[in-house]
Amino acid sequence: xxxxxxxxxxxxxxxxxxxxxxxxxxxxxxxxxxxxxxxxxxxxxxxxxxxxxxxxxxxxxxxxxxxxxxxxxxxxxxxxxxxxxxxxxxxxxxxxxxxxxxxxxxxxxxxxxxxxxxxxxxxxxxxxxxxxxxxxxxxxxxxxxxxxxxxxxxxxxxxxxxxxxxxxxxxxxxxxxxxxxxxxxxxxxxxxxxxxxxxxxxxxxxxxxxxxxxxxxxxxxxxxxxxxxxxxxxxxxxxxxxxxxxxxxxxxxxxxxxxxxxxxxxxxxxxxxxxxxxxxxxxxxxxxxxxxxxxxxxxxxxxxxxxxxxxxxxxxxxxxxxxxxxxxxxxxxxxxxxxxxxxxxxxxxxxxxxxxxxxxxxxxxxxxxxxxxxxxxxxxxxxxxxxxxxxxxxxxxxxxxxxxxxxxxxxxxxxxxxxxxxxxxxxxxxxxxxxxxxxxxxxxxxxxxxxxxxxxxxxxxxxxx
Amino acid sequence: xxxxxxxxxxxxxxxxxxxxxxxxxxxxxxxxxxxxxxxxxxxxxxxxxxxxxxxxxxxxxxxxxxxxxxxxxxxxxxxxxxxxxxxxxxxxxxxxxxxxxxxxxxxxxxxxxxxxxxxxxxxxxxxxxxxxxxxxxxxxx
Numbered sequence: 001x002x003x004x005x006x007x008x009x010x011x012x013x014x015x016x017x018x019x020x021x022x023x024x025x026x027x028x029x030x031x032x033x034x035x036x037x038x039x040x041x042x043x044x045x046x047x048x049x050x051x052x053x054x055x056x057x058x059x060x061x062x063x064x065x066x067x068x069x070x071x072x073x074x075x076x077x078x079x080x081x082x083x084x085x086x087x088x089x090x091x092x093x094x095x096x097x098x099x100x101x102x103x104x105x106x107x108x109x110x111x112x113x114x115x116x117x118x119x120x121x122x123x124x125x126x127x128x129x130x131x132x133x134x135x136x137x138x139x140x141x142x143x144x145x146x147x148x149x150x151x152x153x154x155x156x157x158x159x160x161x162x163x164x165x166x167x168x169x170x171x172x173x174x175x176x177x178x179x180x181x182x183x184x185x186x187x188x189x190x191x192x193x194x195x196x197x198x199x200x201x202x203x204x205x206x207x208x209x210x211x212x213x214x215x216x217x218x219x220x221x222x223x224x225x226x227x228x229x230x231x232x233x234x235x236x237x238x239x240x241x242x243x244x245x246x247x248x249x250x251x252x253x254x255x256x257x258x259x260x261x262x263x264x265x266x267x268x269x270x271x272x273x274x275x276x277x278x279x280x281x282x283x284x285x286x287x288x289x290x291x292x293x294x295x296x297x298x299x300x301x302x303x304x305x306x307x308x309x310x311x312x313x314x315x316x317x318x319x320x321x322x323x324x325x326x327x328x329x330x331x332x333x334x335x336x337x338x339x340x341x342x343x344x345x346x347x348x349x350x351x352x353x354x355x356x357x358x359x360x361x362x363x364x365x366x367x368x369x370x371x372x373x374x375x376x377x378x379x380x381x382x383x384x385x386x387x388x389x390x391x392x393x394x395x396x397x398x399x400x401x402x403x404x405x406x407x408x409x410x411x412x413x414x415x416x417x418x419x420x421x422x423x424x425x426x427x428x429x430x431x432x433x434x435x436x437x438x439x440x441x442x443x444x445x446x447x448x449x450x451x452x453x454x455x456x457x458x459x460x461x462x463x464x465x
Numbered sequence: 466x467x468x469x470x471x472x473x474x475x476x477x478x479x480x481x482x483x484x485x486x487x488x489x490x491x492x493x494x495x496x497x498x499x500x501x502x503x504x505x506x507x508x509x510x511x512x513x514x515x516x517x518x519x520x521x522x523x524x525x526x527x528x529x530x531x532x533x534x535x536x537x538x539x540x541x542x543x544x545x546x547x548x549x550x551x552x553x554x555x556x557x558x559x560x561x562x563x564x565x566x567x568x569x570x571x572x573x574x575x576x577x578x579x580x581x582x583x584x585x586x587x588x589x590x591x592x593x594x595x596x597x598x599x600x601x602x603x604x605x606x
Contacts, residue, residue: 081517133522187504373533
């Protein structure tokens with residue numbers, strides 16, 4: 001046996017997962033409160049004690065950790081045109097596991113700079129212009145950032161013709177900068193790998209220690225990535241497979257949390273039919289989006305707003321007045337769990353369903369039918385996920401219920417919204433033991449073991465159409 | 466990558482609900498061979514997409530094709546939107562079957578010039594004619 005420990009320092013819970021990489025099996029999982037204000041090892045040690053009660057004493061040979069504690073990896077980005085380089089910057093940050101707290105397009109103003117001071121990002125991503133294209137905008141934004149006291153590293157990933165000029169402007173003002181490949185080197189071409197790997201380096205090198213996450217890091221030899229990046233990594237391995245072991249194929253992943261809902265898709269999604277024209281920036285094969293207004297507790301009001309009070313009330317079988325009352329209560333007492341209360345269980349189920357529907361609809365592409373002189377034509381923007389046949393779900397409200405498959409059904413296409421390119425039918429797999437982030441970490445060194453453990457542990461929860 | 470520095474940049478596309486892709490490909494190759502850097506948006510391009518692309522690439526000119534007869538409607542307001550977006554004075558060229566039916570092209574050209582287009586070309590214009598016009602508009606700038 002070769003036990004490896006995987007730790008996820010979440011904003012609320014520190015989750016530990018023990019696996020035997022030789023036997024390729026899960027040994028156990030446990031969690032305790034994250035203790036970021038005192039010493040992060042306190043919560044970790046408690047979680048480990050709980051784990052070892054179940055598994056017995058384990059001598060871990062390796063330990064890997066990810067973190068979304070202390071606010072996660074907070075980023076602000078700037079680009080030129082909202083649909084082009086600003087969008088590319090957004091996709092680069094989210095795919096690297098960041099929490100996007102600000103996004104600017106065109107020329108930043110003095111007021112924007114004041115806002116950025118307040119936002120206190122961990123990293124700023126400065127983009128704009130294709131290679132050889134617009135220089136004026138990114139140079140202006142570099143000048144604006146240079147007026148600030150240096151407070152965060154700045155990644156420059158815009159028009160390569162003036163990357164060095166931006167660097168000189170910023171470094172003259174004392175800022176730390178890194179130059180990466182342009183996120184959109186040519187019109188309609190996304191190139192985010194170099195930026196994403198730099199974001200990860202900066203996260204490792206500076207942010208982990210700056211946030212006090214490695215204070216007395218006796219147990220940890222490495223926090224290697226932000227939690228969402230680990231989950232995206234797990235989803236990618238699960239979909240694609242590794243040498244000698246096939247994955248489950250293209251998938252959509254949904255993580256309904258208390259404050260946000262994250263959606264992942266590991267899928268190509270480009271048009272397959274001849275009469276379909278693609279519009280907009282092509283999206284990354286491994287794509288992550290975050291809905292900041294959709295969550296089961298802190299963002300509970302956002303779900304009701306998106307779905308409509310009457311729909312939530314009807315689904316839960318509770319009067320609108322009572323739903324309003326309960327939603328206010330849950331939004332304040334964010335620790336409340338349904339705990340066998342039938343009314344709360346029905347409400348949580350309705351809310352989770354609507355969270356899934358809203359977040360996946362926003363993540364998926366759209367198709368529009370138009371008639372041209374040449375006949376019927378379709379215009380697609382974003383990813384076509386109709387052919388995806390696997391849905392992976394995680395998050396408390398989805399894994400602590402028997403109704404997972406019913407809730408997950410809301411990730412699928414529905415006849416009343418034919419423009420939304422969500423999966424038509426899919427098998428549902430549930431991350432009952434909360435191991436996705438851990439498997440993402442494990443897959444960095446033991447991809448085959450991570451894949452096989454996921455295939456074994458992600459419970460199939462039926463088939464939805 | 467040095468090419469970016471000395472080549473003039475063109476944004477090219479077929480405007481409106483027009484899916485004629487062949488002429489667009491021919492123009493792309495002709496302009497590229499003539500030494501331009503061509504950002505080709507393909508078919509069914511809206512005014513906004515032309516403008517967004519021109520901003521991001523710092524384009525020297527926008528070349529619009531229209532083959533399905535509705536080009537005049539599709540082009541209304543293009544110059545004003547360019548002005549609004551900060552693309553002041555960017556050369557706008559248009560060609561193809563840009564109006565409905567057979568009309569006196571002198572009249573058609575007048576109308577497009579009144580809309581702020583620098584050049585309007587009748588059906589069956591050879592790419593060389595447009596390339597010549599581009600040189601007139603862009604050289605020594």
